[in-house]
Amino acid sequence: MSGRRNQGVPGSGQGPRRSPQSLVGRARPVALGAGRGGGGRGTSTAITSTPSSIANMGSVEHIQTVGVRRPNFGTSGIAIKVVTNHFKVDIPDKMIYHYDAITPDEQRLPTRATMQIIRRLQEVIAPQIFTPRAVYDGRKNLFSIGELPFPDGAQTFDVTLEDPPQTAPQPPARRRPKMYKVTLTQVARINTEVLSRFINSQQSSDNTVLTAITALNVVIRTQPNLQYPFNKRCFYTAHETKDIGKGIVLWRGYFQSIRPALGRMLINVDTTTGYMYKHGPLVQVCKEVLDAGRRLFNPQTRLSPNRATGGQLTESERLILQRSLAGVRINITMANGMPSQTLRTIKKFSSEGASALRFTTRQGNQMTVADYFRRAMNRPLDCPHAICVEVGNGAMIPIERCEVLPGQIMHKQVPDDKVKDVVEFATRMPQERLESIRKGLGVSSSVAATVFILLTPVDPLVNQVLEYGQSEYVRQFGLNVDQHAIEANARILPSPTIRYGEGSTFSPSGGSWNLRNRKLLSPVTIRRWCIVIFGSDRSFARQSVQYILRKFLDACKSLDITVTEFNPTVEYVDPQSAVAKELLRIGNTINKSHGDYPQLLVVVLPENATEMYRAIKHFGDIMHGVPTQCMKASKCAFGNDQYFANICLKVNVKIGGINAILNQSSAATLVDPHNPTIVMGADVVHPSPGSQGRPSFASLVASVDSGAAKYVADCRVQAPNQEMIAELDVMNILQKYMDYRAVMEKKADKAPKRIIFYRDGVSESQFQQVLDQELRQIQKACNELQIKPRITIIVVGKRHHVRLFPRNDKEGDARSKNCKAGTVVDRDITHPLEFDFYLLSHAGILGTSRPAHYNVLHDDNGFTVDAIQAFSFALCHVYARSTRSVSIPAPVYYADIVCARAKNHYSPESNLNPDQSESHTSGAASLLEDFKREFKPLHPNMTKRMYFT
Template sequence: MPPRGAPGRGRGAPVSFMPRGGAAARGGGPPSLVGRGNGAGASPGLPARDSHITTVGVRRSAFGTAGRVIDITTNHFLVKIPDAIIHHYDVVIRPDEKTLPARLNMEIIDRLQKVIAPQVFTPRAVYDGRKNLFAARELPFGETRSQEFDVMLEDPATSTSARGPKVYKVKLTHVAEINPEVLARFLKGQQSHDNTVLTAITALNVVIRMEPSLKYPFNVRSFFTNRETKDIGGGIVLWRGYFQSVRPAIGKMLINVDISTGTMYKEGPLFNLCLEFFGTRDPSFLTPRRLTERERLRLQRFISGVRVTTVTPGQPPSNRSPRVLRKLSAQGASSLSFTNREGKAVTVAQYFRQTYNFQLKYPDVVCAEVGNGALIPLEMLHVPPGQIMKKPVPPEKTKDVLEFATKKPQDRLQSIANGLGVLQYGQSEYVRQFGLDVDPNAKPMRLQARVLNPPTLKYGPGSKQPTIVPRDGAWNMVERKFWQPCTITQWILVVFERRNRFDENIVQDVARNFVAACKNVGITIQNEQPIYEWANPQSSVHAQLARIGGLCGAKYKTMPNLVVCVLPEGATDVYTAIKHFGDIQTGCATQCLKADKCKRAKEQYFANVCLKVNVKLGGINTIPEPRSVAALTDPHNPTIVMGADVIHPAPGAEGRPSFTALVANVDSDTAKYVADCRVQTSRQELIEDLGPMSQRMLWSYMDYRKNKEGKANPAPTRIIFYRDGVSEGQFKHVLEQELPLIKKACANLNIKPKITMIVVGKRHHVRFFPQGQGGDRSGNCPAGTVVDREVTHPLELDWYLQSHAGLLGTSRPAHYSVLHDENNFTPDSLQALSFALCHVYARSTRSVSIPAPVYYADIVCSRAKNHYNPEESMHLEESSGLQQDKATAIANLSKFKSNFKPLHSTIAKTMYFS
């Protein structure tokens, strides 16, 4: 049976191989331009093709062959799988009134094996921290194959609690025997990816993670050491870590090893941590007089859940287990009172003076409430080391995290190779006892990749060279005009920066540079002298924009169709208000510029701004040359390409909704896109409104082709649907629930296009490193590097494509998995069209890491906050840091749904999201 309590899903969920036992494998059709071939033997190296083998996604029947071959290294190591039976046990730990942290569960099972019943657990079993325990031999539990143990983490003789140490009841029940032979058969293509295979892979992952999980701080698949750290301020310290995952591949089992980054709470006095969070050393900042309610809740969200120990000056160190911090009091210790055991009201400060003869140094500072309800002054609490911060990194710290996490390819590869010495598979008693074998001198795998040819891109009339072939994933627009330039009828320039920092001369320079850039790319500006004014970012943004727009209307008898705004650094709230004004309220295109960038900007800066402005006003920047992307631009097979994504609220943000987005092209050249965005149930991965969203996209496509392009056959015959943001465990659900919604939308419009559904994965740890001189200037593999052998799925059609040129650090390829294909595309066709779609991203003159419609869907989701009026105080990222009851969470979610405003009808037909 499958492992219990398997890891989470959705955005941010780890990539894992989950059940794949649904759809029967489909045979190939007759060879054709896009046909996939006719089954076994289509390419050397494919697993044997057995008719009884089932898959969720499309069965691989061939490999790609296009492109030039290069030699690369990948961060995978060969592992020999065991041949002995593995015994699977279900774990129940009580008291179970709440889910215990994985760290605590690991401590309980470790103590059970080493102290409470070592004779039972010889050799020791491995545990995943939740519901699954695996043993290399059957545990001696008798006929029932089940046993319950009492586990105490403290010895009764040394316990400081009046009630004695807490007792955890651990019940283990035998649920299955795992024969690793099923894995060997699966790798050879002789076994479906069913629950037995899933459980076997899970068991091997638990085996390799057991040792480091007991030694180091860990999350699901990574553990972190303090060998390499960086204090980035704000109470956060970064630790270098290692990711490891056992993964099946064609004919072999591999361990994927990578470096990772952990954000940790800074160890030391909690008092200091709180001051660092606010970037101050002034203790009075933590008193109710200085600490506003909003700031207190912000700090509470940051530190809630952290484990703390009590330190009383003059008292011996407590050996009690750390307690979890729940919330902060609104009052200081000298004002906060409670009733003591004698029934008298005393303040917290009085209690510690009377009980411990300890005078608080900062009696006016707020207190912390810990798990048992006790109120303790901040100055008496200590934060133990190695605590992972499971909260979003503050935006101002993102740059520091990226700098720490970024390593050049060869440096990263060396760190990964060194990781085997840290992981020490050969020295782990768990790895040895289960019969896993990783050569201690193993080298990262070497394999062959292919580099695809980029598509040819077309620019508009008046260009010195109308076509260009990207080189190294980039191209420039020098002396080129947009394929379809827009017209700016009237525009206004609104400056939200202080006048003494952004004076009239600078404003006029910005206006001149913007006009010149527009002319260079073919954009028509009917009035080169905009109305410009300075605005107050503290006042109503909506009112000010409406007033200045009204001045334009009064002077020129026409309202502006573009509002250009100059913003100071960090003006996120102003940006959101501007986008709401344009996208939701008025339907007027808006373009924001950063003050520091545009006042000293070079020509290239305004050229990049024009890339965005043109598509926002209905233009098209460039299109792929039809002959170079035949699969996308076949006139006999009109093709609509869709990109879909879901984004979930931050951890701990209860009662906040998830947002969904669907983006699709409306033109025949797959360059002009429209979008739809909806709000749905919190943390729900599947898109509940995909039916009406798809119907709107299809209608828009047919309307544009008929009325704008004058096509006689406006309906699409093919849909290529790229789905972002789902883990492999969700593939079957996407097929069973989302695919029918797309088909229903087609039926409602009386069209019957053939559908190809592809999942694009970004959240994985597979990396590729060029050998010799095969890399680009950044040391990464060249743009267009594709790998569909050696490290891919044993049965199903998938590949890795690194479609972008490297800039900083090590590039991450996108992982493509084909779930459904009625169009019978060849692997070469699918890889080529996916690569081509990475070149039509309107914001840049570089190929991007994922197909443009998927990238756009991701942006549309992240802009969902713009659909709320910022003046109505809908705080999407904020919550108190406390668990909400179900009724409150539902009520909050309902409020977010009812206040979500649709796009303005004018803006909905444009690429407003660029």
């Protein structure tokens, strides 16, 4: 099963369809690089070789794709032009030679070390062989513009990272430099003509094309990766930094990637933000991790666990240091006061101080670490009671003798209280972002008439960042980069028509609207409810309770939500008490006095109440099936009408109402009564970086009503970092859709005729897996229910670096200066063969908006390009808890939320916490089974409700 189809006449949106069983995917080699595509190949389809248009399609049967071939370009909307962060690059006209680079330590050494080994090999060990220089990706792939003179295509070299002594032999006490054996073997010759054929639609995206794109990406990244800290396709400079505390410093950086487009190769350049460990004495870094903001810090006591000597370090604080700093590279101060030439890596922190931590010397004597430095090294410690650092070889080093090296990227999750600082640093207005990108290429920008014009190089410091003009690697490979940003043809799609209650319909302008004088489409009735405040009447005054009560009732009335209880029960609860026990007590009390349990719990929370929030949601969603609406005390005590209106939008759908739907006139594809359609959104979220043994969570969200506005959800646990959804076929979504149509909508034909499946979070190299595994599971679920809907699969990507900029302020959004909501680009920067497009569906508020990237992988329905773009844009307008269009279709957004809330399915009393990162003594398989067993299903009352809003 592969799920591709033959396209018909361009523009018709229809074509001859095969049964899924006849579309068998073909295997192909695994892609090596970062180019587009990946996975397997689709069925062949006719396509033109003309780069500027695909209107006249010829017969090129050998060309294959992963997903659906682009049938044509969209035509709906107002035609405009936008500036993009892409720059044209010439394809080299030379042969590229591909070599495997193998060392015995390749799996153990970090990439920065292997790159230094290859650099020394080329510049010191054998410069006569490597002229011109080859480029290396840090792992397996080395590319050369000239064939290396190796006998039989392979050669082994001995490489050290230190120079040999010039005259006298090395002192006996000094160890010889480590020798690395590097074997280079020629594996392929790459004719770059394949790239020209590929971008002109004359060549499939096979392994040769992908390897050629990989080679060009390695070329442009080699120079900056040798100069700056880097992570995959990004590198970071110290030209612009911000210290945010907790031992973290933010660095501004650049992303760069060569990508194919129709008729040309492009470099996608963007700014990015890196998280770096603060460099300097480790004691000071530990101070920031533990005591950010404190002025008085005595490491002798603050970093000592010994209570007898006044030590203050607790075991939980030691674990915080260990989680935060494990893996950090340090330098060690030797006995002579000079730094060691050998770098070490923090493995963990000792549970005892240097004065108590004993080890056995080579002579067999027992000695403390502090005594060793005082006697053997003749350098007594200033803080002998402070803890030590255990490094990779098992040695224990006093913390005061360690220094954190600069430029180390932090791969762990940023603490919650620092996210705001990261967002503030990373947020840049569109023009600022574009100007920074241009400076990275060594150019400045100016506005001439209505178009940004790129001028001459300016700041020499910034001019050295991307190195396209100065890099010997770029020059030798013949990569010429045009410094003019690509202007792409775009369109602004018409806004869909939204229908609220009492026949109110309108088309929002600019991606936002308000609820003034509008009623909800299907408002609920609230008969019994209560307000629970976690705090005292001193922290949250009773006058504030009356304020939120009045505002909430007013908002309900304005939206036509009926509330029959105007004086609900109000309970103050000690924040330190057991949440579930207190909520159950309150519910039982109300039931006893009023003869009914509350229909809604409105909960007021203090700041930093993450665990309390989790316990409340576990109580409501999992244990007792009572909708809960949480509000922060700091916000609701002064909330305006808009704030409480937004609260009511959430409450209405949680209890079972519908806020608004798409009008049939503007979303005929979705609400066609002759073709009942179920819209699905699916996502997988993985454990945070540094977590060990934590599972991934998969979610599936789907519409059940005819208006594609009411959704249900399911969530499952699966193996860590497994992207494909393992149990998609058993998520009982289709049955819920048919039950709703039969019972609530009284439809005789309850089965869907169309499934539109939006998949979030998969990379291009995983597209084939979606078709081979997830499409097959959807088809299996349909077969078991004996239904045969036509299936369309669309991948929605957010983790990319494509940005769209208006050419001037007049063409952009007046407030945010971004492109206007509804801006779609499906040419100039899109794939040469496959059906993809970029859609900016929301009105930006802060910074530069990111368009969503849509890839159509499978389409039994034969939708036109305009139809897919229109209903994708329309679905961004039915996000229930907002009066703004959102950046991705509502079901995809909901799937993200359901995954994020998966941790609420675990009891707060359970010792399994998906947020923790400590490893367990049990094996990974056993721990996964524990997580699956302890994962509690939704309460039956919540399975048909939008509890996730």
